[in-house]
Amino acid sequence: MKKISIVPLLFLFSFFLSSCENFLDVESFDKVSDANTIFDKASAETAVRGAYRSLASSNYSSGFQNTILQSGGDVRSLNNAQTDLNVINYALRSDIGFVSTYWGNFYNTINRANHVIEKVPLVNDVALTADLKNQLLGEGYFIRAYSYFDLARVYGNVQLFFTPTKVVADKLGVDKSPQAVVYAQVLADLNKAEELLPLTVVRNRATRYTVYALRARLHLYQNKFEEAEQDINSILANNNYRLIKPFNLAAGTTESVLEFSYSVNDLNAGYGLWNTSNRQLEPKAELHNLLNDEAVGGGRKILSVRNAAGQFIGGIYPTNTAAAYGIRTAELYLIRAEARVKKANPDLAGALSDLNLVRDRANVAASTAATKDEIVLAIENERRVEFALEPHRWFDIVRTGRAPAVFNLNDSNRYIFPIPAGEILANSSLTQNPGYGN
Incomplete structure (x- = not known):
């Protein structure tokens, strides 16, 4: 039998561990096992909660936010570590630890979702009603879609797995699928989730409205663009999704579409990025000045304040139990604005209307943009300040082809991260992304 090398942070090994440790056990919120797997209503609900926790703690981890925020150019690290220099100089290497960590985190969440998708339909428990079974299954599809979407926009071409991993050998020999194929799978999962989920309003778990929002982003x-506008229309027809003036990042309000919840027993690690004497990040002076310019940032100046020592403090997480934002209502308006101006028959007035709703909510005067190109740039600039401390800008600039102009980054190979070196060593079917060697 062929021997497999032990590689640090290898996602395939972490998959094996996640199956062997009891991470679907009813007694544990986060864990599940094939020895005591999904077999009744309680264990099915526990499995889904564990998948959400993995999504919140892994896919939206403080480390991931740190890397994407620094890549976006408006936030700087206070650590000045070599890996920070690799990030800001767009000089990532396949042997950097976090490259493997993020990869493994995404796939661990996908594995949890695959457990739900495979096993919930097989549960025979009168307490698990047909409606609840559909809801839990729909949430599994949504969580998998969310994870594959982020995985593909970070790494480009990636492996697709649709069944739970039980042993390492289950996933060996699987090649990468093109990014476009992965996005098509994300769409298929979201369409399936739409069929299963209720048309209700819940801020911290998936509903049909949440599906519309992520699908519009996709x-x-x-x-x-026409499809994106249609999905946003479906959400904003509901008055439970509205902007609130004055600007405030308020969890549990109509400003929130999908948020990740935390508690005293499960703290928001992102808090440490911005707060305490050991904080890791701060807004750069340029971003601080934009946010504190009444004509640009308006009420969003609360996102960056200067302390007594003259340092810039990011204001996104007021406490270590504050929610993290996956999708906010402001993004809905800005997605629709972009869709309206870029679709085959542009609706400039409609695009400006959506853009100005976001600006008015921040107490900023209406945009003077008039032409299509001016409106497109105005939307880009609005997203920059609206999501100043959220991991959007790097992805926004890359997806719109603006990286050469904004980041002075002309090497398109650097628009995605390298496949972890350990994965390449362990699986001969995997090839490294262009520009990163072997």
Whole structure:
């Protein structure tokens, strides 16, 4: 039998561990096992909660936010570590630890979702009603879609797995699928979730409205602008999704579409990025000045304040139990604005209307943009300040082809991360992304 080398942070090994440790056990919120797997209502609900926790703790981890925020150029690290220099100089290497960590985190969440998708339909428990079974299954599809979407926009071409991993050998020999194929799978999962999920309003778990929101975001990446506008229309027809003036990042309000919840027993690690004497990040002076310019940032100046020592402090997480934002209502308006101005028959007035709703909510005067190109740039600039401390800008600039102009980054190979070196060593079917060697 062929021997497999032990590689640090290898996602395939972490998959094996996640199956062997009891991470679907009813007694544990986060864990599940094939020895005591999904077999009744309680264990099915526990499995889904664990998948959400993995999504919140892994896919939206503080480390991931740190890397993407620094890549976006408006936030700087206070650590000045070599890996920070690799990030800001767009000089990542396949042997950097976090490259493997993020990869493994995404796939661990996908594996949890695959457990739900495979096993919930097989549960025979009168307490698990047909409606609840559909809801839990729909949430599994949504969580998998969310994870594959982020995985593909970070790494480009990636492996697709649709069944739970039980042993390492289950996933050996699987080659990467093109990014476009992965996005098509994300769309298929979201369409399936739409069929299963209720048309209810819940801020911290998936509903049909949440599906519309993520699907609209995906449509922007696929240049499907009419479809993106249609999905946003479906959400904003509901008055439970509205902007609130004055500006405030308020969890549990109509400003929130999908948020990741935390508690005293499960702290938001992102808090440490911005707060305490050991904080890791701060807004750069240029971003601080934009946010504190009344004509640009308006009420969003609360996102960056100067302390007594003259340092810039990011204001996104007021406490270590504050929610993290996956999708906010402001993004809905800005997605629709972009879709309206870029679709085959542009609706400039409609695009400006959506853009100005976001600006008015921040107490900023209406945009003076008039032409299509001016409105497109105005939307880009609005996203920059609206999501100043959220991991959007890097992805926004890359997906719109603006990286050469904004980041002075002309090497398109650097628009995606390298496949972890350990994965290449362990699986001969995997090839490294162009520009990163072997």
